[in-house]
Amino acid sequence: MMQAVKPHVARRLRVAIRVEDPALAAELHALFLAAGHEVVDAAAPADIVMSDAKAGFAAVLEPDALLTPREVEVLAAIGHGLTNKAIARKLGISLHTVKFHVESLFRKLGARTRTEALAKAAERRVDV
Helix, strand or coil, rough: CCCCCCCCCHHHHHHHHEECCCCHHHHHHHHHHCCCCCEEECCCCCCCEEEEEEHHCEEEECCCHHCCCCHHHHHHHHHHCHHHHHHHHCCCCCHHHHHHHHHHHHHHHHCCHHHHHHHHHHCCCCCC
């Protein structure tokens, strides 16, 4: 019997805060923690970077790095060892659409194989 794919849970974003004003940095830190996100060291890789606008920077969101709910479902199915054909049947989508999602996952995660995609998703703490 196949296991059901977990419903999509919004993943925690990694937020780096690069502002000079310590009070503003503390306020932003508290705000993002309260929202359930992870605040990382300013030099660490992040999904969102909060920087001083006066320095020519602003909040930067890397939308290409965020996974869609369907991509998370496909990733979970890959984690369960399903083939593309089995994923298509399970999710009620075409084989072509599954291949599209797998390629998109590889690109967004910087992976070349299914195993590497799972490992990189685990590093990013993507809930699957």
